[in-house]
Amino acid sequence: xxxxxxxxxxxxxxxPGSATEPIEVDASTGDALIAELxxxxxxxxxxxxxxxxxxxCDDGVADRAVAAHDEVMSQSMRIEIMxxxxxxxxxxxxxxxxxxxxxxxxxxxxxxxxxxSFRDVDLLVSAADISKAVQVxxxxxxxxxxxxxxxxxxxxxGKSVTMRLDDVEIDLHRTLCPGPFxxxxxxxxxxxxxxxxxxxxxxxPTLNRTDHLVHACYHAALGQVVPVLSNLRDIALLxxxxxxxxxxxxxxxxxxxxxxxxxxVRRAVGLVQSRLDVDLTTSxxxxxxxxxxxxxxxxxxxxxxxxPSGRFAALxxxxxRALPMVDRAAYALAVGLPDGTSPRDRVSALVKRRR
Amino acid sequence: MSExxxxxxxxxxxxxxxxxxVERQVARGRRFVQSLDADTPTQLSGSAPMIWxxxxxxxxxxxxxxxxQQQFSDSPDVIAGGVRVAIQSFLDAAIAEEVT
Numbered sequence: 001x002x003x004x005x006x007x008x009x010x011x012x013x014x015x016p017g018s019a020t021e022p023i024e025v026d027a028s029t030g031d032a033l034i035a036e037l038x039x040x041x042x043x044x045x046x047x048x049x050x051x052x053x054x055x056x057c058d059d060g061v062a063d064r065a066v067a068a069h070d071e072v073m074s075q076s077m078r079i080e081i082m083x084x085x086x087x088x089x090x091x092x093x094x095x096x097x098x099x100x101x102x103x104x105x106x107x108x109x110x111x112x113x114x115x116x117s118f119r120d121v122d123l124l125v126s127a128a129d130i131s132k133a134v135q136v137x138x139x140x141x142x143x144x145x146x147x148x149x150x151x152x153x154x155x156x157x158g159k160s161v162t163m164r165l166d167d168v169e170i171d172l173h174r175t176l177c178p179g180p181f182x183x184x185x186x187x188x189x190x191x192x193x194x195x196x197x198x199x200x201x202x203x204x205p206t207l208n209r210t211d212h213l214v215h216a217c218y219h220a221a222l223g224q225v226v227p228v229l230s231n232l233r234d235i236a237l238l239x240x241x242x243x244x245x246x247x248x249x250x251x252x253x254x255x256x257x258x259x260x261x262x263x264x265v266r267r268a269v270g271l272v273q274s275r276l277d278v279d280l281t282t283s284x285x286x287x288x289x290x291x292x293x294x295x296x297x298x299x300x301x302x303x304x305x306x307x308p309s310g311r312f313a314a315l316x317x318x319x320x321r322a323l324p325m326v327d328r329a330a331y332a333l334a335v336g337l338p339d340g341t342s343p344r345d346r347v348s349a350l351v352k353r354r355r
Numbered sequence: 356m357s358e359x360x361x362x363x364x365x366x367x368x369x370x371x372x373x374x375x376x377v378e379r380q381v382a383r384g385r386r387f388v389q390s391l392d393a394d395t396p397t398q399l400s401g402s403a404p405m406i407w408x409x410x411x412x413x414x415x416x417x418x419x420x421x422x423x424q425q426q427f428s429d430s431p432d433v434i435a436g437g438v439r440v441a442i443q444s445f446l447d448a449a450i451a452e453e454v455t
Contacts, residue, residue, distance in 0.1 A: 047381075048382075050382070051383075066382045069381065070381060073396075074395065074396055077377050077378075077379060077389045078394075080377045081377055081391050114381055200375045201376075
């Protein structure tokens with residue numbers, strides 16, 4: 001069994017439907033597997049599997065896995081502290097927000113936080129607040145990594161603003177994804193309900209479980225051509241495996257329909273089924289069989305660009321088509337002629353980007 | 356990981372508390388604890404994770420010793436010695452502080 005398939009089996013550990021016999025890792029595969037698990041942010045499952053006896057390997061591989069996991073956990077804890085800090089900064093400025101993905105899910109959905117690592121802080125703010133949130137974080141010492149394309153772009157069209165504070169990346173999201181599906185969603189829906197996760201004795205606002213599941217599906221389906229396994233496991237854990245939903249299936253379906261996201265969920269569920277050994281709930285499985293609008297299906301294609309640097313350019317035409325007519329000129333101007341670039345420079349930059 | 360210092364051992368009635376922190380239970384019975392002001396985690400091993408957990412609800416050496424006596428047959432002096440060492444290491448790593 002190669003490292004990729006082994007990683008998928010390990011990412012399925014503890015999920016109903018996964019194999020119960022111990023997973024044997026031979027010495028020749030060990031280092032490749034540790035690298036694969038680290039990239040997929042599920043190394044903690046391997047380490048907990050070692051302790052539970054559901055994974056076996058020689059002592060050398062085990063020692064290297066434990067050392068690698070120690071390093072990953074140190075990084076995750078540092079990022080978690082930054083999540084607390086950034087959330088506190090926003091709260092002190094009166095900016096409502098939601099902690100997304102890793103740091104929130106590690107403490108609420110994963111069996112233990114040590115099984116779910118993460119690489120950055122993701123916070124959702126409303127479009128109305130994003131400029132203020134950027135300024136507040138800059139005031140606290142953060143740097144914005146890319147300038148705003150044109151005044152107002154972040155608030156009207158941007159998916160997120162990436163910032164860095166003390167070498168930790170903070171993604172300040174306006175929506176959950178770029179491109180047409182970002183246009184079709186209604187991010188303010190995500191502020192209607194709120195859960196909380198306690199980090200460092202501080203309650204941090206996070207998405208409601210059903211909204212977390214919506215986000216997990218969007219992230220898995222549209223974030224990368226091959227999503228990391230932790231994202232797929234998140235979907236299985238959030239949905240509730242083995243027949244009983246642990247989310248509000250009716251609200252989930254309504255949101256997905258309103259956001260024109262059936263094709264997104266179909267792709268996400270298909271990825272979970274093809275890569276993890278898990279029995280998903282029938283509510284989610286139904287997305288594999290229900291009809292999906294052809295324009296929604298076609299809208300997924302530009303997200304699956306192999307070259308990540310070409311993604312922005314690939315999504316621009318479909319984003320333009322998805323926008324209301326009234327917004328198209330402003331979007332085209334921002335993307336085609338950002339502030340601070342002459343037309344000649346911008347054309348040159350676009351040509352380079354497409355190569 | 357933070358290094359342990361050499362300050363005087365804590366007294367048995369003084370009250371201590373854990374500072375705001377994040378933590379992870381990692382492999383081989385170890386715990387990583389990091390205060391919100393620190394750059395790196397402190398590694399707790401052996402009996403230290405258990406004493407760390409007890410410190411959440413029991414603030415003095417005497418109280419923690421009383422709790423551990425219910426679980427272990429060692430003499431109170433032996434247990435107290437271990438608890439003092441552990442709490443001192445928490446203080447040195449700035450993951451716990453004296454309640455004033």
